[in-house]
Amino acid sequence: MSTLSLQQVMSSRFRTSAVADGQTKYLMEALGLSTKANVARLAIGRSLGLASLPDENLDAKGLEIPASSLFSQEDVALWIGFFVSHAQLFNGLKIDSMEALRNQLRAHWHRGAKLLIDDWRDSAENYDTFVTTLARRRAELPEIASDAARSSEAAQVFQPIEDMSSTLTKALKEIGVSAEVRSVMHGPRLSRYRVTLKDVNQFDRLRRGADSLALVLGLQNQRPVIATSDVAKTVTIDIARPKDTWTVAGPREFLDAVAKQPQDGLYVCPGVDVTGNPVAFNLQAVPHLLVGGSTGQGKSVCVHALLTSLIEKYTPSYLKLALIDPKRVEFNKYTKSKFLWNEQIAAGEQASADLLDNLIEEMDGRYKRFETLGVDNIKDANGRGTQLPYIVACVDELAELVLVDRSAETKIARLAQKARAAGIHLILATQRPDAKTFSGLIRSNIPGRIALTVQKATESQIILDDVGAEDLLGAGDMIIKLPASEPIRAHGYFLSTADVNTIVSRTR
Numbered sequence: 433m434s435t436l437s438l439q440q441v442m443s444s445r446f447r448t449s450a451v452a453d454g455q456t457k458y459l460m461e462a463l464g465l466s467t468k469a470n471v472a473r474l475a476i477g478r479s480l481g482l483a484s485l486p487d488e489n490l491d492a493k494g495l496e497i498p499a500s501s502l503f504s505q506e507d508v509a510l511w512i513g514f515f516v517s518h519a520q521l522f523n524g525l526k527i528d529s530m531e532a533l534r535n536q537l538r539a540h541w542h543r544g545a546k547l548l549i550d551d552w553r554d555s556a557e558n559y560d561t562f563v564t565t566l567a568r569r570r571a572e573l574p575e576i577a578s579d580a581a582r583s584s585e586a587a588q589v590f591q592p593i594e595d596m597s598s599t600l601t602k603a604l605k606e607i608g609v610s611a612e613v614r615s616v617m618h619g620p621r622l623s624r625y626r627v628t629l630k631d632v633n634q635f636d637r638l639r640r641g642a643d644s645l646a647l648v649l650g651l652q653n654q655r656p657v658i659a660t661s662d663v664a665k666t667v668t669i670d671i672a673r674p675k676d677t678w679t680v681a682g683p684r685e686f687l688d689a690v691a692k693q694p695q696d697g698l699y700v701c702p703g704v705d706v707t708g709n710p711v712a713f714n715l716q717a718v719p720h721l722l723v724g725g726s727t728g729q730g731k732s733v734c735v736h737a738l739l740t741s742l743i744e745k746y747t748p749s750y751l752k753l754a755l756i757d758p759k760r761v762e763f764n765k766y767t768k769s770k771f772l773w774n775e776q777i778a779a780g781e782q783a784s785a786d787l788l789d790n791l792i793e794e795m796d797g798r799y800k801r802f803e804t805l806g807v808d809n810i811k812d813a814n815g816r817g818t819q820l821p822y823i824v825a826c827v828d829e830l831a832e833l834v835l836v837d838r839s840a841e842t843k844i845a846r847l848a849q850k851a852r853a854a855g856i857h858l859i860l861a862t863q864r865p866d867a868k869t870f871s872g873l874i875r876s877n878i879p880g881r882i883a884l885t886v887q888k889a890t891e892s893q894i895i896l897d898d899v900g901a902e903d904l905l906g907a908g909d910m911i912i913k914l915p916a917s918e919p920i921r922a923h924g925y926f927l928s929t930a931d932v933n934t935i936v937s938r939t940r
Contacts, residue, residue, distance in 0.1 A: 441499055442503065444530060447494045452538075453495060472541050476541055479543040484617070485540070485543065520593070597613040600649070604638070609634045611627045613625050624707060626663075638658055642656055654671075654903065685704065686925040689701040698746070705921065719852040720857055720878045722870065730884050734882060737925050739753060752771055752821045753766065755828075763779075764777075766936055788843040791851070805818070810854060830861060875894075881895050900919075
């Protein structure tokens with residue numbers, strides 16, 4: 433901000449886009465706000481709470497409003513600090529001129545106005561529900577700060593994100609690849625460089641030289657990830673950044689992602705991709721899922737994100753959770769939830785065995801009912817007037833269950849083979865991925881996989897049927913592999929114990 437002064441900002445005028453200007457007028461009328469500045473502040477604040485702004489060219493055809501309507505002398509420095517920090521952290525931009533500041537304000541106003549309208553419509557245009565939604569997002573901030581582990585992360589000073597474009601060009605040349613960096617996008621943990629090859633025949637050399645490229649760039653054990661793009665002769669190279677430049681997607685981003693999912697299905701939201709966009713998928717299409725990773729790498733947080741995204745989106749009459757907790761510690765917070773199938777959590781060996789038996793009995797009973805109705809799946813049965821809920825059965829520690837009860841493997845395999853059409857879906861989690869606990873019998877029937885960081889390539893092979901998870905960054909970094917899809921690199925949402933309790937408590 434060296435070329436700007438607060439006086440210069442306060443004497444300026446600002447515009448949003450023509451689209452956002454119209455949306456602002458609509459929100460003024462809908463919310464009973466007297467000025468566009470009132471809406472603008474809400475919209476800008478809404479956008480500042482999200483990650484990187486999309487790269488798009490916006491017009492400046494909205495009506496001008498003076499800075500004195502948006503800011504006061506007391507808070508203008510704080511607002512400018514928000515714009516500067518957000519631009520640096522998420523888009524790698526410097527706000528060092530009035531034009532740059534105007535562009536940032538316009539982009540946040542444009543994005544935020546659209547999000548507010550989505551919030552308004554999602555609340556069925558009910559003012560009290562809308563205000564509660566906004567208040568809930570605000571209320572989540574202290575809960576993050578209260579979590580000890582997160583507090584230590586949040587308290588660190590984030591360093592500016594380095595643009596390695598020129599260094600990357602030189603490093604590519606050093607391994608014999610002539611290329612030019614066209615653009616860079618900084619995601620939560622990785623920076624994605626879009627690189628045009630001068631000779632497309634060098635692509636194989638580039639892929640073979642990934643280890644050498646990591647050495648030249650000083651990336652230690654973090655190999656760059658190289659992939660083709662949608663532009664001729666162009667590839668993307670994802671490079672991991674130092675931890676002090678990482679950003680975290682928390683409960684606000686999580687709830688925003690959940691709210692945007694379709695009502696028809698069983699959509700789960702484990703995290704964001706390498707550019708910060710939400711990753712979500714329909715568990716019905718998977719239809720069963722394994723989540724694996726070493727101790728302390730984010731497996732439990734990932735499982736809670738999957739479960740809470742379901743109970744946040746759907747109703748207890750539509751969905752039930754059958755929870756198996758062999759170690760008796762992970763699912764206690766769901767004890768009084770209305771989503772619990774049979775109103776209890778299976779804790780311990782005998783209760784776990786009984787629940788699996790009950791699920792098989794439920795599955796067989798549903799198929800008999802389908803036969804009577806002349807249908808072959810739960811959706812058609814419910815269309816005939818039945819009210820069968822979907823059931824998501826989650827095992828917190830598969831290894832613990834299988835080692836103490838060898839019959840559990842056969843029961844899980846039977847459910848995995850037959851339960852989909854009956855509306856029963858499995859989420860199996862383990863911190864000990866090996867052939868004994870995730871046998872071929874189960875593996876062949878669990879097509880969906882989420883791998884967090886593991887210690888060895890052989891463990892990655894067990895979870896993903898491929899290597900790669902041993903090279904992840906830890907702390908919720910993951911690879912998601914779904915049927916008929918390319919693997920997705922993602923970073924899990926951080927939901928503290930307080931965050932999960934808050935979501936679950938709304939279902940009691």
